[in-house]
Every structure is written in structure tokens, then in C-alpha cells.
Amino acid sequence: MKLKVIPEKCNGCGICVDACPFASIKIEDKCAKILDTCTDCGACVDVCTEKAILAEEAEVPVYRNIIVFTTLDDNKYPKGVENLIGIAHELAARTNERVEVVTCCEDARSCEKTMDMLFKAGAEKAYLIEHKFLKEFQPEIYAKVIADFVKSKKPKIFLMPATYDCNELAARVASILDIGVVLNTTALNIDEFEGHLLQTTQIFDAQYDATYLTDGRPQITTVCVSALPQMTFENEARGEIEVVKPELDLSEMKIKKIKSTSLEKEPLTLKNARIVLCCGRGGRNNLNNLNELARMLDAVVCGTKGCVDAKVITDDLQVGITGESVAPDIYIACGVSGAIQHVDAVKNAKLVVAINKDGNAPIFKIADAGIIGDLNDILPAWIEYLKSSRR
Amino acid sequence: MNTPNIVVCIKQLPSSKTVRIDKKTGKLVYGTEETINPPDRNALELALQIKDKKGAKVTALSLTSEYCDAVLREALAMGVDDAIIVTDKIFKSADSILVANVLAQALKKLDYTLIIFGENGCGIPYASAYTGVRVAHKLNLPVVTGVCDAQLDENEIEVLRKTDMYNEILKIPLPAAISVRIDANKPRFLTARNINLAYKREIKKWSAQDLIDVSKIKTAYKVVNTNLRFEKSACMLFTEGDASTKVAALMKFIKNRLVIQRL
Numbered sequence: 001m002k003l004k005v006i007p008e009k010c011n012g013c014g015i016c017v018d019a020c021p022f023a024s025i026k027i028e029d030k031c032a033k034i035l036d037t038c039t040d041c042g043a044c045v046d047v048c049t050e051k052a053i054l055a056e057e058a059e060v061p062v063y064r065n066i067i068v069f070t071t072l073d074d075n076k077y078p079k080g081v082e083n084l085i086g087i088a089h090e091l092a093a094r095t096n097e098r099v100e101v102v103t104c105c106e107d108a109r110s111c112e113k114t115m116d117m118l119f120k121a122g123a124e125k126a127y128l129i130e131h132k133f134l135k136e137f138q139p140e141i142y143a144k145v146i147a148d149f150v151k152s153k154k155p156k157i158f159l160m161p162a163t164y165d166c167n168e169l170a171a172r173v174a175s176i177l178d179i180g181v182v183l184n185t186t187a188l189n190i191d192e193f194e195g196h197l198l199q200t201t202q203i204f205d206a207q208y209d210a211t212y213l214t215d216g217r218p219q220i221t222t223v224c225v226s227a228l229p230q231m232t233f234e235n236e237a238r239g240e241i242e243v244v245k246p247e248l249d250l251s252e253m254k255i256k257k258i259k260s261t262s263l264e265k266e267p268l269t270l271k272n273a274r275i276v277l278c279c280g281r282g283g284r285n286n287l288n289n290l291n292e293l294a295r296m297l298d299a300v301v302c303g304t305k306g307c308v309d310a311k312v313i314t315d316d317l318q319v320g321i322t323g324e325s326v327a328p329d330i331y332i333a334c335g336v337s338g339a340i341q342h343v344d345a346v347k348n349a350k351l352v353v354a355i356n357k358d359g360n361a362p363i364f365k366i367a368d369a370g371i372i373g374d375l376n377d378i379l380p381a382w383i384e385y386l387k388s389s390r391r
Numbered sequence: 392m393n394t395p396n397i398v399v400c401i402k403q404l405p406s407s408k409t410v411r412i413d414k415k416t417g418k419l420v421y422g423t424e425e426t427i428n429p430p431d432r433n434a435l436e437l438a439l440q441i442k443d444k445k446g447a448k449v450t451a452l453s454l455t456s457e458y459c460d461a462v463l464r465e466a467l468a469m470g471v472d473d474a475i476i477v478t479d480k481i482f483k484s485a486d487s488i489l490v491a492n493v494l495a496q497a498l499k500k501l502d503y504t505l506i507i508f509g510e511n512g513c514g515i516p517y518a519s520a521y522t523g524v525r526v527a528h529k530l531n532l533p534v535v536t537g538v539c540d541a542q543l544d545e546n547e548i549e550v551l552r553k554t555d556m557y558n559e560i561l562k563i564p565l566p567a568a569i570s571v572r573i574d575a576n577k578p579r580f581l582t583a584r585n586i587n588l589a590y591k592r593e594i595k596k597w598s599a600q601d602l603i604d605v606s607k608i609k610t611a612y613k614v615v616n617t618n619l620r621f622e623k624s625a626c627m628l629f630t631e632g633d634a635s636t637k638v639a640a641l642m643k644f645i646k647n648r649l650v651i652q653r654l
Binding site for chain 2: 037139140163164165167168171172174175176178179180182183198202203204206207208209210211212213214215216254255256257258259260261262263329330350351353354359364365366367368369370371372373377378380381382384385
């Protein structure tokens with residue numbers, strides 16, 4: 001219900017002002033005016049002698065279907081989008097809805113082939129938002145276009161892959177629509193009773209899983225596709241393509257791009273590597289295996305003082321209080337006993353893994369996980385494991 | 392040129408040692424919020440660098456559920472000119488929409504040229520993220536995320552934005568809002584003298600009641616439940632089976648422990 005004053009009928013008597021329990025109505029220029037604080041209770045409608053206040057039944061908008069958004073870079077979508085469509089299918093099947101995709105592009109015709117691949121992955125319809133300013137990703141413009149699109153198509157659920165760009169876009173769209181958004185979800189579920197989307201994400205350094213229910217439609221979320229089970233879907237039918245041509249007023253766009261450079265992949269160093277493998281004195285004879293494992297894990301090999309003294313590792317790669325300190329996501333100590341001078345330099349690592357023959361080695365006191373065993377067995381087994389899992 | 396006013400919004404985090412799950416509601420409960428959200432130090436540093444170069448008035452603004460000023464004292468010790476704390480019980484279960492509304496109302500009372508936020512890390516409760524984007528939208532300001540460096544001019548600001556894939560240089564007209572990456576700069580060290588002085592300064596106290604109508608709070612998030620994924624406890628040893636079984640078990644453990652990969 002929404003209240004409306006008809007100025008021609010209102011005589012400005014002020015009965016409604018006295019009747020309003022929320023002080024949300026006032027008289028301006030001999031005409032009642034309803035303020036933002038109005039709760040639509042209707043008290044003023046009942047008292048008005050002139051029938052100058054009308055209650056309009058607001059239309060309840062119907063939100064249906066799941067729409068998956070993807071960015072296109074050079075007509076390619078991020079890996080994982082096909083799987084995301086599969087996941088959307090799984091969710092849509094429970095409430096009997098459709099899965100559609102939407103993307104922004106400069107020229108709709110050039111992306112038809114890409115859309116065919118998404119139809120194959122399970123999309124039933126594709127929307128192409130076409131405009132010459134949508135050639136490359138610009139958060140401000142994309143957010144406006146997508147927010148308008150969502151307003152007009154009214155999907156129930158709006159999914160995006162959790163890329164850097166999409167996370168920002170989701171946040172911007174949600175703030176334009178003034179609704180909630182959950183980023184980087186690792187599990188999705190449908191509420192059995194109401195059919196709402198339940199979104200699970202990791203909080204507090206991934207120590208906790210929290211499941212949220214967001215109010216407002218659509219429910220927007222970005223999905224960490226790799227964290228969810230693989231859901232591939234083979235669809236033969238070719239879906240329908242609808243081209244949407246938005247009107248863009250560029251004067252509203254305040255952010256100006258001066259220069260843009262794509263990033264070259266930086267060479268791995270002790271400081272930027274997310275995984276660091278450390279060779280201790282117990283690992284001296286396994287350097288080849290360590291290097292092979294490091295190559296497969298995108299890791300850097302470093303050494304303890306003992307190893308550097310034995311000239312197995314160069315001294316710029318020494319980790320310890322007389323060498324470098326490191327703070328990688330994973331620190332893997334191979335044949336490292338765990339002397340305090342060494343351990344102190346890795347205390348900021350998020351996860352410490354130790355492999356050692358000696359179950360009483362002090363390294364196990366600070367490690368989060370470990371294997372007691374011979375490096376000669378463990379390292380080849382690890383390499384073999386990675387090789388077979390990548391096949 | 393008038394002295395620009397820079398407002399840095401700082402988030403306070405509870406110490407992770409006090410966090411536990413309330414079995415009845417499934418929500419996380421925690422003690423007093425007392426540590427600074429790490430990237431907010433980088434936001435302060437960027438503001439102070441602009442101040443050092445061009446001269447500016449830097450104000451730190453923070454919301455808490457219970458009065459705790461350690462974080463703002465730290466900001467004062469770093470060199471901000473003014474500190475404001477908004478305290479109210481309602482923030483105990485606040486989500487990003489409520490926080491953004493209150494911040495926007497508080498900012499309206501201040502005269503700002505530039506608003507700086509720290510980019511959200513991963514370890515944040517209610518990681519509904521991008522509060523800065525929401526605040527900027529409420530104030531109808533242009534906003535840029537992922538900022539690593541900024542040059543403030545009279546009517547515009549030039550920023551270096553970094554993402555996973557590319558770097559770009561952008562120009563934004565003032566007033567504007569930016570959010571700063573955690574690797575943008577190295578926050579300055581606090582000297583004992585400055586810390587000492589910081590405790591003699593006054594911190595302005597505001598209440599949420601002054602800013603918004605507390606009876607009409609809008610929130611959009613409901614926590615359905617929370618699960619502990621792992622205890623940070625003693626070393627998990629894999630001793631069963633042969634080498635390949637151990638390795639497989641270890642890899643499973645590592646995958647579960649890591650903060651999720653985006654794709």
C-alpha cells in the first residue's frame with residue numbers, strides 16, 4: 001500500500017496531521033504532504049473528509065529464474081562459468097525455474113559463438129547488453145548497466161563467478177539496489193520452505209563457515225566455483241539471444257581512465273611466493289625431488305642455516321633469524337628439525353606443514369600438520385599424487 | 392587552495408581469541424573490538440602521506456558496539472588530527488548496510504574532500520564486504536577500489552589502482568572516496584612519544600541516535616548458522632598407511648585449511 005495526496009481535493013484542513021501517529025504528514029502551501037517517514041498505516045485516509053488521500057495497492061513484483069552474469073575478456077569468459085551454470089541448474093531444478101546468462105559487450109554479433117558454448121553448458125537464454133562503452137570492464141559503468149538490467153528482468157537469484165572484477169561489481173550493484181550481497185560463497189543451498197538462497201562463505205581466516213540469508217530481491221552472490229562440486233550439464237538445444245541496448249549518459253560517469261597496463265607475471269621470490277618449501281639438513285639428498293615438487297606447486301625452495309652451510313642452498317635463500325623471514329600461505333618444512341632460530345622466521349606463515357623422520361622433532365610442536373616419514377618415500381609419492389590428480 | 396579534509400574510516404575487529412559460536416543462535420559472539428582492521432593502517436598511512444606532501448586535515452572515524460578507543464589512539468599516534476568514535480549497542484549485530492548508513496550520516500556532518508577506507512581482508516566477521524562502495528553510493532560520490540597510491544590536486548585526485556590482472560591510473564573529481572589495498576604502502580612506526588601524546592588527546596564521542604533513527608533500522612542479512620571448520624590446535628599427524636596415503640590425507644587437510652581460491 002502506498003499513500004498519495006490528490007492536491008486538487010485537499011483543502012489543507014490539517015485533520016490528517018493530527019491523526020498521523022508517526023508525524024509523517026505536514027501541510028505545505030495549503031496541501032498535505034506525506035514525508036519519507038510514512039509507514040503507510042492509512043490513519044490519514046480514514047479521517048480525511050475530502051477523500052484527498054488515496055491508498056494505492058502496490059504491485060508485488062514477481063522475481064523469477066536464475067541469471068548468471070559473466071564478464072567477457074576478448075570474447076572469453078572466466079574459467080568456471082560453465083560449472084557455475086551447472087550449479088545454477090541444480091538450484092533452479094528444485095523450484096522449477098530457468099537459467100539464463102547475461103554479459104556485456106561492444107558488439108553483440110561477435111559474441112554469438114561464445115554464447116553457443118554457454119547454451120551448451122545449460123543456459124536457456126542469453127542477454128547481451130550491447131554498447132560501445134562496454135568494451136572493457138569499468139566498474140562504474142558496468143554496475144549501472146547491470147543494476148538497470150536486474151531491475152527490469154527481475155531475476156530471483158543473480159550469480160557471478162568470484163573473480164576480482166565480479167566481486168567489486170556485485171558490491172556496487174547491491175549498493176545501487178540497496179540490498180544485501182554475499183561474496184566468495186563456497187556453498188549454495190535452497191531453503192526448503194520459502195525457496196530462498198542460503199549462501200555460505202568463510203569468515204575469520206577461513207576458520208568458520210557462516211551461512212547467510214539475504215533480504216531483498218534478487219539475491220546476489222559471487223561464487224567460488226572451485227569450492228563447489230563439479231556440475232557439468234550437456235544441453236543440445238540452442239537458446240534464444242536477446243540484445244539489450246542501454247542508454248548511457250557518460251556525463252554521469254565521473255571516473256576517468258588515464259592509463260591501463262596489464263600485469264606481467266612476476267617471477268617467484270621468497271617474498272611473493274604463496275607456498276615456500278624449506279630444505280633442512282635432513283633434506284639435503286632430496287634436492288631434485290624438492291625442486292620438482294616446488295615447480296608443481298608454484299613454490300620457492302629455501303633452506304635452513306645448516307643447509308646453507310653445507311652449500312646445498314645459496315645463502316640468499318636462507319630462512320631464519322640470520323637470513324630472511326617469510327610469511328607465505330603454506331610453509332612446508334622438509335627434514336627441518338625446528339630450531340628456534342629457524343622457526344621464529346616462519347611464525348607468520350598461515351599454515352606450517354612438516355615432514356620429518358623423527359616424530360619428536362621440535363618442528364611438530366609449531367606445525368599445523370605433519371607426516372612422520374622418510375623424505376625418500378614421501379616426496380616421490382607427493383609428486384606422483386600431483387601428477388595423477390592433474391591428469 | 393583550502394586545506395583538504397580527509398576522513399579515514401577505521402574498522403575495529405574483535406580479538407580472534409575471544410571468538411566462539413553461540414550454540415543457540417548459531418551466531419558468532421566475541422568480546423570487545425580492540426584491534427584495527429589491518430588494511431585500515433594502510434588507509435591511514437596514505438592519508439598521512441598526502442598530509443605530509445600537501446598539507447591536509449586528517450580525521451579518523453570509527454564505529455563500535457562498546458566504547459573502546461585503543462584503535463583511535465593508534466590513529467592519533469600515527470598522526471591524525473582528529474578522532475571521532477560512534478558507539479551504540481546496535482552495532483553488535485550490524486551488517487554492512489547498517490554500518491554504511493551510519494557512516495554516511497556521520498560523514499554528512501563532517502566537511503570532507505576525500506574519504507579513505509581500507510580494503511576488506513578475508514578474516515572479517517560479517518564479510519559482506521565493500522562497505523566503502525556502499526557509503527560512497529549513499530553519499531553519491533565516485534569511488535575507486537584497489538588503490539595503491541594517490542596524488543591529491545585542487546579539484547581532482549589521481550590514483551593508481553591495482554587488480555589481479557591489470558594496473559590503471561584513474562582521475563576522479565573531488566569529493567571522492569577510495570579504498571586502499573593492504574599492500575599499498577608500509578604503515579609508519581609509532582614512537583613512544585607519539586603514543587604517549589595520543590593518550591592525552593581528546594576523542595569526540597558520537598552516538599548512533601544522533602545520526603539515524605534507531606527504531607527504523609534496516610538490515611539485510613540474517614545469519615542462518617555458523618560452523619567451526621577447524622580448531623587451531625595441536626599438530627595433525629598423518630601416520631597411517633604408506634607414503635601415498637599419507638600424502639593424499641595431507642593434501643586434503645591443506646585444501647580444507649586454506650582460504651578459498653576465487654576460481
